[in-house]
Amino acid sequence: xxxxxxxxxxxxxxxxxxxxxxxxxxxxxxxxxxxxxxxxxxxxxxxxxxxxxxxxxxxxxxxxxxxxxxxxxxxxxxxxxxxxxxxxxxxxxxxxxxxxxxxxxxxxxxxxxxxxxxxxxxxxxxxxxxxxxxxxxxxxxxxxxxxxxxxxxxxxxxxxxxxxxxxxxxxxxxxxxxxxxxxxxxxxxxxxxxxxxxxxxxxxxxxxxxxxxxxxxxxxxxxxxxxxxxxxxxxxxxxxxxxxxxxxxxxxxxxxxxxxxxxxxxxxxxxxxxxxxxxxxxxxxxxxx
Ligand code: PDD
Numbered sequence: 001x002x003x004x005x006x007x008x009x010x011x012x013x014x015x016x017x018x019x020x021x022x023x024x025x026x027x028x029x030x031x032x033x034x035x036x037x038x039x040x041x042x043x044x045x046x047x048x049x050x051x052x053x054x055x056x057x058x059x060x061x062x063x064x065x066x067x068x069x070x071x072x073x074x075x076x077x078x079x080x081x082x083x084x085x086x087x088x089x090x091x092x093x094x095x096x097x098x099x100x101x102x103x104x105x106x107x108x109x110x111x112x113x114x115x116x117x118x119x120x121x122x123x124x125x126x127x128x129x130x131x132x133x134x135x136x137x138x139x140x141x142x143x144x145x146x147x148x149x150x151x152x153x154x155x156x157x158x159x160x161x162x163x164x165x166x167x168x169x170x171x172x173x174x175x176x177x178x179x180x181x182x183x184x185x186x187x188x189x190x191x192x193x194x195x196x197x198x199x200x201x202x203x204x205x206x207x208x209x210x211x212x213x214x215x216x217x218x219x220x221x222x223x224x225x226x227x228x229x230x231x232x233x234x235x236x237x238x239x240x241x242x243x244x245x246x247x248x249x250x251x252x253x254x255x256x257x258x259x260x261x262x263x264x265x266x267x268x269x270x271x272x273x274x275x276x277x278x279x280x281x282x283x284x285x286x287x288x289x
Contacts, residue, residue, distance in 0.1 A: 002079045004072055004089070004115040007064065009079055012116070021112065023092025025099055027150030029111065030054040031090035034073070035243045036117075037282035039083050044070065046206045047243075054147045055091060059103070060111050062091055073115060080117045084285075086244060089115035090149055120244065122285070127271060130249030130263055131167030133240070135229060136160055138171035138178050138201075145200050157181040168240055170253060173201065176226045183242035184208040185250075187227060187235035188266040194231075197224040207241040207274070214273035220266060237264030239271075247271035 001012045022028035034047045048066050055062050064072070073087055091111035093103065140153035157169035158181035168180045179185055179202040186195045186208075193215055198204035215222050232238065233256040239249050247270050249263040258264075279285065 001116070002076065004076045004113065006113050007068070007072060009072075009076055015114070017114075018095045020097045020099060021092055021095050023090065023094075023112070023149060026093075026101070027148065027152075028058075028060075029090050029092030029149040030058065030060065030147050031088065031149050032147060033243050034087045034089075035085075036077055036082055036087065037084050037122075037278050037285060039077075040282035041070075041074070041077075041087075042278055042282055043206050043210060044073075046209070050147060050204075050206065051089070051091070055111065057143070057146050058148070060091065060093055062111055063113060069113075073117075076115055077117045080119075082117045082119050084121055085117060085119040087115060087117045089113065092149070122246070126248055127246055128249075128263060130239070130251045132165070132252040133168045133170045133180070133238070133250045133254075134161050134164050134166045135232070135254055136169040136171055136181075138173045140171075143200055144178070144202055145198070145204060147203055154181045167248070168250070170232065170240075170250075172229050175229050177229060177232050178202050179205075180240055183240040183245055183248075185232075185238065185240050186211070186270070187232055188237035188239075188264060189231065189235055191221065191266065193220055193222045193266065193270070194227050195222075195224055196226065205241055205243075207243055207246065210277050211241055211247065211270055211274055214277055215270055218269065218273045220269060220273075233258075235259075237267045239267045247274050 002009050003012045032047045032051045035042050091113050094112045136157045161169040170180050170185050171178050178196050184205040196202050212222050233253050236259050238258045239247050241247055249267050251261050
């Protein structure tokens with residue numbers, strides 16, 4: 001497998017990361033996950049813009065211009081023969097010896113970029129059947145809008161869900177639903193799509209944004225506002241969204257069955273609208289329903 005380290009594509013086994021890299025020691029860095037369909041990146045500019053925005057929010061300089069980065073990632077996908085898959089990229093603040101929380105003024109303010117690419121087919125059965133979710137308190141920090149590689153709060157929640165045999169953990173702060181451990185959450189009530197507003201308490205998912213725009217254009221009313229755990233459990237439909245999960249139905253939250261326990265009509269429509277966006281940008285794929 002070939003990976004990207006700064007601007008070089010090299011064999012994965014040949015890569016050595018310095019133990020005093022601030023990403024390794026402090027989780028000091030930002031990342032993105034971008035999906036490819038039919039050899040084409042989907043919403044690439046949106047992901048790359050968010051990467052630069054996340055970096056700017058922590059005063060980290062990405063060492064490449066966006067078009068250079070695009071070429072490097074395209075080359076990485078091609079060299080690994082990826083057709084439908086994921087590209088993971090991260091930029092850390094780099095090596096600092098000795099370890100010090102303070103970022104010195106004369107620090108070489110250029111991050112270290114690494115990226116990998118893997119073939120990952122669409123999980124079409126999951127997109128139809130969905131799964132269960134648990135709820136969990138959102139114990140993360142207050143800058144969830146930054147796609148930081150520091151993900152302890154997220155992984156603890158995800159792991160709790162996994163141990164409970166659930167697909168995701170839907171997080172809440174004092175009873176107000178925010179998002180999930182690695183995805184955004186939407187509910188449907190009386191035909192209206194509801195999701196938390198894009199503020200500091202959630203990551204403004206690219207999938208979320210595509211769904212909101214496509215739903216509005218497709219005649220589905222959308223409201224970006226707070227909703228409670230009670231509203232979540234009493235919703236007609238619940239679904240989660242992310243680059244890899246697309247639009248995945250949630251059929252049960254804790255002990256509450258949602259709707260009739262299977263994918264609802266608005267969730268189906270949201271996914272169809274989302275798929276239409278993929279097809280428009282990356283070409284047709286065969287979909288099993
Ligand atoms: N996760 N919220 C959180 C906390 C996330 O980690 C993600 C994505 C999302 C959805 O964002 P997007 O639609 O841009 O993928 C929301 C990625 C896929 C991950 O960490 O693997």
